[in-house]
Amino acid sequence: MEEANSSLLAEFILIGIPYPPGLRTFLFVLFLLIYVLTQLGNLLILVTVWADPQLHARPMYIFLGVLSIIDMSISSIIVPRLTMNFTSGIKPIPFGGCIAQLYFYHFLGSTQCFLYTLMAYDRYLAICRPLHYPVLMTAKLSALLVAGAWVAGSIHGALQAILTFRLPYCGANQVDYFFCDIPAVLRLACADTSVNELVTFVDIGVVVASCFSLILLSYVQISRAILRIRTADGRRRAFSTCGAHVTVVTVYYMPCAFIYLRPETSSPLSEAAALFPTAITPFLNPLIYTLRNQEVKLALRRMIGGSRAKSEL
Known part of the structure; x- marks a missing residue:
């Protein structure tokens, strides 16, 4: 009975990231600005x-949307x-x-992993098998494929949530992290977490x-195909279609591997790494895809030009 009652925590308190008190206002404005620009930038790509x-019927841009x-x-x-x-007062999060x-x-993070893989496969077919691409x-x-990624991601997210919160939680309810993630929450469990840690790692x-x-295998094949292109302009255009994807994959996967695929430790480096998949990568993706993708830039110009023409009428 005592163990059952110990699991009935009503709320958790997220400690957040450590910062000098003098930077509170600056950090509040910075992350608020990052959030607003993330929403606007991704909404612009989506629209x-x-x-x-010329874009919404092509698989590559369906994946991008x-x-x-x-x-x-x-x-x-x-x-x-x-x-x-970064505001004053304690702001708990309900259980x-x-x-x-x-x-x-x-759920969303694993779906994103699957989506990056689909995008790499799409580029592989487009560059290595261009004649068969429209059929394949x-x-x-x-x-x-996108629907399958959503389903697989939801199963992964449900598995992790069920395994984490099947444990009893008692005593301290302060999560030494800026959001409820598996390693930080498990440290508060009043039970053996070795099985959870093993399942999470695997x-x-x-x-x-x-x-x-x-993804790596796809780009090995893509690189070989590009190097066989005879003209420098052709190689440049082929590389430009893949450059944005390679950049976002690198920025996303490296921090995730650092957080989850190493012995469990609590350190400022873990929190700094976690900022990438949660805040930095979603903010950078629209910039990377608009700055390095000529077709998106041309589409933006067509959309802006069309809007101006309508306003002049």
């Missing part, structure tokens, strides 16, 4: 892909709560809210390692 007929939705969602479940930590935050973060990667197939390790390996 551009949807509005431009879905990526924007995921980035907006991840940012929304993490960054506002992080920003609140159910902590469960929801952990679930949606891992149709809009219908890309929609089915489950996340399989998702990260398998997706990253498939």
